[in-house]
Amino acid sequence: MQDAKEIGRSPMPSVDKALRAVMELAEAGVDGLALADLADRLSVNRSSLHATLRALRHRHFVDQDRATGHYVLGSSLLAAANLYYRNFDLRGALRPVLVRLAAELNEVFHLAILDGTDLLYLEKVESRRPIQPGTSIGHRLPALTTALGRAIVAATCRDIEDFRARFAGHLEPRTAAAPRTLDEEWVEIERAQRLGHARDVEHNIEGLTAVAVALRLNGSPAAAVSIVTLTPDFQASGEEYFANLLRERLAASLPAQLELETPRGEI
Template sequence: MDAGAASPLESVDRALQLLEALASRGADGATLAELATGTGMHKTTAHRTLGALRHRQFVAQDGETGRYRLGRGAVALADRFLDEGNLPSLLHGALVALCAATDELVHLGVLSGAQVLYLDKVEPDRPVRVWSAVGRRRWAVTTALGRAMLAYSGTSREALDGYVRPTGGDGRSSERAVEADHVWHELERARTRGYAVEQEENEAGISCVAVPLVR
């Protein structure tokens, strides 16, 4: 955007300026005077625009202090944009670049209950192939991808049992039950290192490393 160019529709531009200002103020929000000063708007104009944003729930106002903050409408809009259905189109280019840089298979996935759901996959140009496929699922506790997400979603030791229990005896290629203590150790290591690993727990000869995408 050309910073010096005039907005083609000033009313929309004013609303966006106020939303950006509120986003930068976080949970504390801002007063009408602070928003007017920060955006360079007249208080009457800012108040009228904030009223329209409140009507659509993009802005909320504290009944006691009068301070404004982002409302549920703004949060819902961001959530819909980052919904798992949109993630492949948003991040596919990054997966392609990472695959090219490492010459390794790259996955994108999300937690779905106790499993990882694979949303996208980019493979290097070589004959070796692995079991994974877009749309397939795997127990989260046996995959690096699942462990990375569990580690950075605040999963407690007690809650981890709920992810281990459903795996039964088929959580590993060896058909042995998944050991919760082993997984917990891997989650703690992931939190320290910033990435999670899995070594031949799903397929012989295949090891994986994963990082969480944290909002």
């Protein structure tokens, strides 16, 4: 029961307000936000937000620009996130590979893991193209209808019953082309099992197509890497081209604990 999505509304308003402030300041980036501006975005009164920010400042979770008075993220966040080792290993291991690939091919690469039914982006390496997917590191998305999610699901789900049990109610199509039922989605998953890579032809963002392969960490499927291209480029070079590219390049420079998921190949 409580395994359901915990839709219960905010417990502990004061703490929740502090966390929302941190997230909003994160989006604001380097320039930070003025107190009044932040209060507007969170729909809270300035004075109570001021007290909250004082508490955050006390632990250096936010800092205040001496010149402008704007509030910006503090250093404790940097310190805390740096100890988020569980993912950092994966990130550290794959980042050099992805950076090199991105530089050579001028395409966007993603690294993500599955957390429950959510996809969690651990790394994004950008290209120099004008059109970029709106993802960012730490972003959380429903796993289905993305190539990354499909690749991991394909590697972890035995059959359609298993699939239905885990993802019933978790299909949230984001574009017109995306499957609208679990059965349609399963067709993509099963295809990914046979071929050893998953695709997402404008099922996630209009105009963009992605191909992803899953990675096994110490034998069990854990993560996936994807390449994102414009749909016309994808159709010109063909799905096999990108899939082979990913597999070959990754295989050549993968650390010991990691291995590529292999195609099951059965009809």
